[in-house]
Amino acid sequence: MIGYLTQVIRAIAFVFIALLLCGVIFEFAGFSAPLMFQSIADGAFLSVRAWENSLRWGLPLFLTALGVVISFRCGFFNIGAQGQFYMGAIAATFVADGLNGAPAVLVMPLTFAAGILGGAVWALWPGLLRVRSGTDEVITTLMGNFIAGLFLVYVTSGPLKDPSGTGQAASSRPIGEAYRIAATSSISPAIIVIAVLVGVGMWVLVNRTSFGVLSSLAGRNPIMVVWQGARLSRLGLAGFVIGGALAGLAGTIEVLGPIGRLSSGMLPTHGFTAILIALVANLSVLATAVVALFFGGLAAAGLYLPVLAGLPAAAIDIINAAIALFITARAWPKRLTGLFGSRQDAG
Template identity: 45%
Template sequence: MNWRHGLASGGRSVAAVLVALAIAAVAFDAGGYSAGGTWSGVLTGAVTGSGSLETTIRYAFPLAFIAIGVAVSFRGGFFNAGAQGQFYAGGIVALFVGIAAPSSLGGVLIAFLAMVAGAVAGALWSVIPGLLRVYFNVNEVITTLMFSFIADYLVEYVSIGPLKSSAGAGQVAVTRPVPAAVRVTSSSGVSVSVVVAVVLVAAAVWWLLRRTRFGFEVGLVGRNPIMAEVQGVEIQRIGLATFAITGFTAGLGGAIEVLGPLGSISNGYDANIGLTAILVALVGVLAVGGVLAAAVLFGGLTAASVFLPIATGLPSTSLVFLTGLISFLVTARLGWGRWPHEVSQRLRGMPREGRRRPLALEHAIGTPSTSSTERSDSSEPLERSI
């Protein structure tokens, strides 16, 4: 991707975020929560308050892990919408490994094993819908979402079931904590080991996408699967690999979340992180650098949403409303610029115009489309995909 195009589409996404924030502010204002108070609350909660920046970074970590993987799937045109479930699968398995492993192994080794086990669990949770997708042509949006619902209930089961903490923790059921030696961070959620993990994952995915044949093929499949097929790309193998990568990073994020800031699993924890991570991937224009920047932005919003209910009494679910609004608008073409929208471009193949197009036929006979800008987008040279 040309960096100027990336910047332009990143700018569009940020514009969508700002429009959504403005609408949300008006809505909150109408509901009796003054816009000025909300805004200063967001600033205090995310940036200026004491420890706020640390909280922002703490929430940016899991978002970055998940979104980097999601970006790989989206680049391949596979709509893996179930990062929430994969995040949970990783967290649950990491918790089990962290608690069950004999402490004679030493905390560092157990933590490492738990992270690997969590990542593999996330990958498996993602590969099942992936198999259904590539071999049975099953709608992956629905199956991944269904697997998320199933994981929701697994979390509920784990938190009130076999590992339930006997020490009552108020209204929400919670499991026994992992041993302190296994924790990778304190409850602040920031430590050198997590930073190293993020950098390693980001670098690995960047290298994979930009410097390997695999990354090139992912871009090819996402851009024009028929052409990729003709060029000899094994679409099914590529598809499965992207599902596995998404699940792997989401599972790793889930493991680190449980071994790090949380230390245990409570019923319904981080319930909105999957959708937020999809937005992070989209706002970050599916590029590793952009995703990391967007993760900090949304980490700040999450930190603010934790702070706002305390400061202004705004219900904590208002973040769900805000992320929903952002998601509603983020791929819309706000404005009249002629810059190609890289993100929706990569997600092509999905009926993004709201109708199912017979792609191949249309290319073959060159039927004039209702939107001429789009046609010119998709016939641009392939170099842009790498």
């Protein structure tokens, strides 16, 4: 327990060091660091409106990060959350757009199912390649991100193109009002309910089922669970598929919720921020919820920075990158070093 607390405190400390470093950088670049921190606090947490924004960005990140947590715990370095997020969004949009006009009770479950399935399938093939033939999942899932990103460009300017679209980014037609789960471009009770339910479900899966214990053992030492008679391929595939499904769910929520349509190049850093969240949270479900809200707050504050501090919104990307740097420097979580060690054995 003490060890766990020190880990959490260390992670928080590193986030603050990263923020300080960014403050110094911006100060030297001629911006006001105190004003920057002030506007981040204002934009993320210091008003009801700010909290709404933080939740709007944080909850989809939470879902995707949960998927990353599950996959990493199983010992598979699935970094394809971004592609799985896109594929979920694309599949959901195909269904919602194709069935436009049908009753919502029919369309909405199908849309969610399609989104979840889309993400899961996009994680399944790297998973199969990994467990069947040992193909490095870091390569396949990373490549999968590019394929999914380009596929998104294709569908938004091809099959799903909005003929009346005038904006610079190609996009699909807006999702029908009846199918939206958030009327405005913000958070809604429905999204909160989904996030809480899924969060509780994943917490139970990780902390209160055999799967949680066995996948953690497998992630730390796959050889040992093989000698216990586990089928590593199934545990691993489950990790991939759950990870993909959650990213797909997040994509569906973005399409049916705040964004309201599929657009080319939407949220291009979503999946990578999710990986960062999972690592900062040290692969704990509970910590992931807190960290996701923090990063959601940063994303929300990104919109305020140009207005209040005169900083470009990309300043948030610099902050994210600084946090990533410090978290990776903190040393890999043990289970990942174990993973890379065992990979050599397997090779």
